[in-house]
Structures are given as structure tokens and as C-alpha cells.
Amino acid sequence: MTARPVVRVASGQGFWGDWLEAPRRQVEGGPVDYLMLDYLAEVTMSILQKQKERDPAMGYARDFVGAIESVLDSIVERGVRVVANAGGVNPTACADAILALANARGVRGRLRLGVVTGDDLLPHLDALLAGGHSLANMDTGAPLADVRDRVLSANAYIGSTPIVEALGREADIVITGRSTDTALTMAPLRHEFGWSASDWDRLAAGIVAGHIIECGAQCSGGNCLIDWQNVPDLANVGYPIVEGHADGSFEIVKHPGTGGWITVPSVKEQLVYEMGDPHAYITPDVIADFTTIRLEQTGDDRVRVFGVRGRPPTDSLKVSIxxxxxxxxxxxxxxxxxxxxxxxxxxxxxxxxxxxxxxxxxxxxxxxxxxxxxxxxxxxxxxxxxxxxxxxxxxxxxxxxxxxxxxxxxxxxxxxxxxxxxxxxxxxxxxxxxVAYWPALIDKRVVKTSVEILS
Amino acid sequence: MRVRMLDLAHARSGDKGDTANVGVIALRPEWYELLVQRLTVDVVSKHFAGIIAGPVVRFELPNLGALNFLLHGALDGGGTQSLKTDAQGKVFSTAMLRLVLEVPDADAVRLGLPQV
Known part of the structure; x- marks a missing residue:
């Protein structure tokens, strides 16, 4: 694909409501190739669905428009591409808002938007249930029929493939709905290095990279328990950046002159965050084995991550209802x-x-x-x-x-x-x-994603 | 000898539905084996008795010098349903570090453990 030896993916938002300053600081603070913005948590989709019910032009993370506004000139000038799951339950409306912004700022002709859809299962829910997909609650085993009349939203967690496709079609900004948080980081690495869909170890490494930076500063000194009194300059905390290599190894760094720290212990704290069975971190693309991760401090605020092993994923996608x-x-x-x-x-x-x-x-x-x-x-x-x-x-x-x-x-x-x-x-x-959360599984084959390029 | 977990490890916790996870990371690599031996499912279950409703499951990550605990039934239903202040299990981490381990004196000396 490309001869770039190092691909830099910068984390600019760890959740909807994260620091508004972070995206601009990431783009302008030093060299980065991609800006990764994660907006979706388990319950966010339902909030967005309620907003969409009130106004069909809503249903996406509005913060994203402000984030793009704050970096628009810089990303155009520097060629930084953006990957974000800000689309929520209405990626198309989100794209329209970004196009309107680009128009108003006179850069519309210089931006290509990739919009990933197909995660939204709500329109197909009754057909799926009728077709024998019980969408049973993963925790309790109860069939979805028990609460069907109260369902507000249903979205499959989708993986890196449609994002990779959008990047391959030269999208400058990729907007998705319920992509997994980790796919937002893995997809640019997979795209740049041309990793195949069955290159399990490298895909797993990309997932680990995604897990480390998906919560923003939580791996770079934010919410850091170890030696917390001595974390430097939290007021100017630097958000993390993945420096990825073609072999799947990567380093976690931050821009010079920023606060916080990136150390083996600070990265470990983020690795164990929201961890289930570390042998099987299941994603739509690959199952990553977190017991294979190796960490090494290779410089100030620089941690090398290597050795990650992966194996083929399951036949199911998780569904967030x-x-x-x-x-x-x-x-x-x-x-x-x-x-x-x-x-x-x-x-x-x-x-x-x-x-x-x-x-x-x-x-x-x-x-x-x-x-x-x-x-x-x-x-x-x-x-x-x-x-x-x-x-x-x-x-x-x-x-x-x-x-x-x-x-x-x-x-x-x-x-x-x-x-x-x-x-x-x-x-x-x-x-x-x-608005409660109902986790379920669905046969991968019934979820059809598609990519649209707008310019 | 009694040794505080707070002096042996750091930790972070989070949620998945009604389950809190607590990752416990040894402050020194040579203390990891001690955690494996002493910070058992049984010890942790007793520590959280009356606080969580379900079982405790433990996973080992020797590569990180860490143990990952799943505390089931910890969050009053979790997510948006929970009425708890800590509905997302964010500070189960330090609740874990309140634990005090009994360690044979010889081990404590050999490993240079800070005692209470």
C-alpha cells in the first residue's frame, strides 16, 4: 500500500463529553496521520435514538461537528484523516452536518467523506426475530421478545472492514455508526500496511493499540492511580498517539511539551480497564490474546508494545440493544x-x-x-x-x-x-x-454494511 | 506478617453490564507470584462478601504482572439501571486495595514487602 514506515494514529476523544480541546491539540501539536475520535458507549446509542425520534436530522454525536470545526483547516492543510464513530444512529445526517460545515468554510471541494452504514438493525428487528434470531440477552438468556415493544435501538458492533474500504476509496473523514471502539484505530493501520483480513496477529495488535488509546488520556496519566501525586502537568495532559509499524508492533507516545505521562504502569492500567477474559478479547475482526502483550519503556513517554497474538473471530457479532x-x-x-x-x-x-x-x-x-x-x-x-x-x-x-x-x-x-x-x-x-442495555449476539452473515463516499 | 494490597499493587476497575472488573497490577515484578498465591478467588470473595451478589472469577496475566477479577452482580443491575453512585464500578479498584494479606514472615522478608 504505502511506504510509510510509521503510521501515527492520535486519540482525540475517549467518549462523548470528553475534552473539547483534545482534537485540536492532537492535530496541531506534532505529526499525526490519523485522528481517531471515539464517541459511543453502551448507552449512548439509545440517547441518540431518542433524539432522532424527536428530530429526524439528529441522532449523532453533535460534539463531532465542533471537533471538526476546531481542526478543519489543520487537517486539510496537513492531510490528517479522521476516523470517528460519531454517526451514532444517523451517520448520514452526521455527514450532512460535516458537509455543511465544509461548505461554509470553503473547503468542501477538498474533502471526501466516507459514511459507513448497516449496523442499525432496528428496521429489520421483527424480520430477524421472525427468522429465528432470538437476540437473547447474553447475561440473562431471556429472549428479546420479552421486551420487544420497549426497544429503542438495536445496533450491531461492526469491525474494521468497511472503514478500511472507505480509506481505500480515499475518504478524508470516515464516519461510522456502532463501530467497535478498537476498530477505529486498527482500521487505519490495516489500511496503511495492507494487512489481510486473516493476518490474525497483526489485526490483534491493532486491536490492542485501539484498546490502549480508545479512552483518551486514561493511558497517559488521566485517572492514573500509580504514583498519582507525581503525574506532571495534568492541566495540559497529552492524549495518546499510536506509532504503528508494519509488523504489528507499535509505540504509545504523546506530543512533546504536553503533560501527563506514558509509562509501562500507566499503559498497564488502561490494558486491564473493562477487561473480561484476557485470553479472548473478542472483536468482529479477530480474537486478541491479551496474555501475549509485551511492554517495554523505550524512551521518555514512550512505551513499545509487541508480541501480540490473535486468532480467527467467532461467527457472531455483538448487538447493542x-x-x-x-x-x-x-x-x-x-x-x-x-x-x-x-x-x-x-x-x-x-x-x-x-x-x-x-x-x-x-x-x-x-x-x-x-x-x-x-x-x-x-x-x-x-x-x-x-x-x-x-x-x-x-x-x-x-x-x-x-x-x-x-x-x-x-x-x-x-x-x-x-x-x-x-x-x-x-x-x-x-x-x-x-433506558437499559440488552447485549445480544447475531449471526454475522445477516449484517450487511455499506460504504458511501460523499464529496 | 500482614501486608496491605495498597502497598503491593495498583489497580483499575470498570464495568460490563452488572459485572465490575478489577485489574490488579503488582508494583514490582517479583511480587506478582505472591499475588497469584495469596490473592485468591476465595480471599477476594470474602473481602467483597455482602457488597457483591454474584461469584468472583480470576484470570492471570503474567505478561503484565497482573490479575484480572470479575466481580459479578456488583453494580445493582449496572449501566443506566443502577441506583449506585459507582454504577460503573470505577472505584472497586481501591476497594480491592483495602485488602490486607497474611504473608509468611520469611516470604515477606525475602520479597522486601512493606509491612503494615
Missing amino acids: AYRAGFKAVGTLVYAWPDAIAKAQLADRVLRERLDNLGLRFETILTEFLGVSATHGPLAGDGRDAPEVQLRVGVRSEDRRMVERFTREIAPLVLNGPPSVTGFAGGRPKVEEI
Whole structure:
């Protein structure tokens, strides 16, 4: 394909809501060939589906338009290509927004957009179910028919192949829907080095590269536990860049002069993040074996990754389905010393008795005492001398009215419950509809992706 | 001798549905074998008793000097359903590091373990 000995893929967003500064800093801070932007988490698709229901021109990560706006001149000038799963449930509308932006900025004739579609299974859901695809919940085994009437979105996780095709057709910006996070990084490497679809070790290496940088700065000093007090200049944290080689080995680096750090331990922390069985990191392209990964510090803020082994993937794709699953609300109050925890505990008992007397029934009531036991439970001790404790009570129910009524029971406690109470400035708790996640598998052969090039 | 996990390892945790994963990484390569021997499924299950509803599964990554634990039933349903502050299991990592291991004195001396 190309004679480029090193291909640089820079991570510019680790999730929808990540640092708006990062894409521009990645493109302008030094040499990069690709800018990789990951926007989608398990529940993001359902949020986007709701937006699309309200407005058919929505349903994609709007942040992406701002990100492209911030780098448009630079990527055109420097020839940096962009790969992003910002398309959500409406990649075509996302592409239209980018074209409109390019038009307004007078660079339209100089940009080719690749749009990957076919991951959206919602239009085919009933036909699939009728055809014997149960789309059973991977965790519980329940058939999708149980919640079919409440399904909001259904998207297959698709791999690198359509992105590689789009790059091969000279797209400057590739927009996908529910691509796997890791494919966004692997695809440019596969494209540049011409790795075949059965080059398991190299594909697996690309997946590992993707896993390391898909959460942005989380491998370069962000959320880094080891020696966290000494992570330099987090205010200017450098996002990670993969320097890939044709043999599948790569180095994780960041631009000079940026903060954070890239060390063997910081990369290890990211490698174990959201890990399942390390022997079988399953993707649509390849199964990567994380127990084969070798790491070596080869310079300041430079970690070499090599030795990665892979094997053929399964015949299935994972499907991310979102469905309506009732309502929830969370109320909080703060109790102060002395005996903060005892007061908060009494308030919880009083509240529960009142909910009970009102005849309210919930699927779950969960009480936490922030400052004492909310995150580590009884492991954290009794919190007897805590200067303050936040009482946090959450409820969940299929019946919205039950949850509404609960939200009216928090404020009264300020005047008719235990003393030394404050922290109610936020007002009454809000009722939220729960959009739950339903993971399933589907036969790969029924998912047809396609690539469209717009210019 | 009693040794704190906090002094032996660093960790990161995340979620998959209702399961929290905790990756525990030895601070020194020579301490990894000790973790393999002492930080067992049984020890971790007892540590999280009453906090998680399901079983604990352990995987070994000698290449990273790390163990990966899956704590099932840890997140009140997980994702958007969960009512927990830590619905995505982000700080199970440091909850794991609260664990205190019993280590034979000879091993502790040989490995240069920091004691409590």
C-alpha cells in the first residue's frame, strides 16, 4: 500500500463529553496521520435514538461537528484523516452536518467523506426475530421478545472492514455508526500496511493499540492511580498517539511539551480497564490474546508494545440493544457533625417509613451514605466521626407515579426530620426514564454494511 | 506478617453490564507470584462478601504482572439501571486495595514487602 514506515494514529476523544480541546491539540501539536475520535458507549446509542425520534436530522454525536470545526483547516492543510464513530444512529445526517460545515468554510471541494452504514438493525428487528434470531440477552438468556415493544435501538458492533474500504476509496473523514471502539484505530493501520483480513496477529495488535488509546488520556496519566501525586502537568495532559509499524508492533507516545505521562504502569492500567477474559478479547475482526502483550519503556513517554497474538473471530457479532425499563430518581441531603452518620441513618428510616405509609412500592430502594460507605461499603469503617455525610436514596419502579411521589418526600425532611441538615439547593429530585442495555449476539452473515463516499 | 494490597499493587476497575472488573497490577515484578498465591478467588470473595451478589472469577496475566477479577452482580443491575453512585464500578479498584494479606514472615522478608 504505502511506504510509510510509521503510521501515527492520535486519540482525540475517549467518549462523548470528553475534552473539547483534545482534537485540536492532537492535530496541531506534532505529526499525526490519523485522528481517531471515539464517541459511543453502551448507552449512548439509545440517547441518540431518542433524539432522532424527536428530530429526524439528529441522532449523532453533535460534539463531532465542533471537533471538526476546531481542526478543519489543520487537517486539510496537513492531510490528517479522521476516523470517528460519531454517526451514532444517523451517520448520514452526521455527514450532512460535516458537509455543511465544509461548505461554509470553503473547503468542501477538498474533502471526501466516507459514511459507513448497516449496523442499525432496528428496521429489520421483527424480520430477524421472525427468522429465528432470538437476540437473547447474553447475561440473562431471556429472549428479546420479552421486551420487544420497549426497544429503542438495536445496533450491531461492526469491525474494521468497511472503514478500511472507505480509506481505500480515499475518504478524508470516515464516519461510522456502532463501530467497535478498537476498530477505529486498527482500521487505519490495516489500511496503511495492507494487512489481510486473516493476518490474525497483526489485526490483534491493532486491536490492542485501539484498546490502549480508545479512552483518551486514561493511558497517559488521566485517572492514573500509580504514583498519582507525581503525574506532571495534568492541566495540559497529552492524549495518546499510536506509532504503528508494519509488523504489528507499535509505540504509545504523546506530543512533546504536553503533560501527563506514558509509562509501562500507566499503559498497564488502561490494558486491564473493562477487561473480561484476557485470553479472548473478542472483536468482529479477530480474537486478541491479551496474555501475549509485551511492554517495554523505550524512551521518555514512550512505551513499545509487541508480541501480540490473535486468532480467527467467532461467527457472531455483538448487538447493542436499548429498551425502556421504567423510571428512577435519586434524592440527597447532607447531615453535619456531630453524629452525622446517625442522623443520616435516622432520616433514611423516617423516609422509608413514610414511603411505606403512602403505599409506594418500588422495585428497588437503595440508600447510600456518601462520605462513609457509598463506594466501599462496610470495608470503609463506621464513619462515626465524619464531619458530614450525604444521605443518598434512589428508587426504581415501572410506575412513574411511584417515583414522582418519592421525589416529594425528600425536602420535607429538612424541617420534619433529624437535625443538622443542609445541601438541598438543587431542588426536588428529577424523575428519569431508564433506558437499559440488552447485549445480544447475531449471526454475522445477516449484517450487511455499506460504504458511501460523499464529496 | 500482614501486608496491605495498597502497598503491593495498583489497580483499575470498570464495568460490563452488572459485572465490575478489577485489574490488579503488582508494583514490582517479583511480587506478582505472591499475588497469584495469596490473592485468591476465595480471599477476594470474602473481602467483597455482602457488597457483591454474584461469584468472583480470576484470570492471570503474567505478561503484565497482573490479575484480572470479575466481580459479578456488583453494580445493582449496572449501566443506566443502577441506583449506585459507582454504577460503573470505577472505584472497586481501591476497594480491592483495602485488602490486607497474611504473608509468611520469611516470604515477606525475602520479597522486601512493606509491612503494615
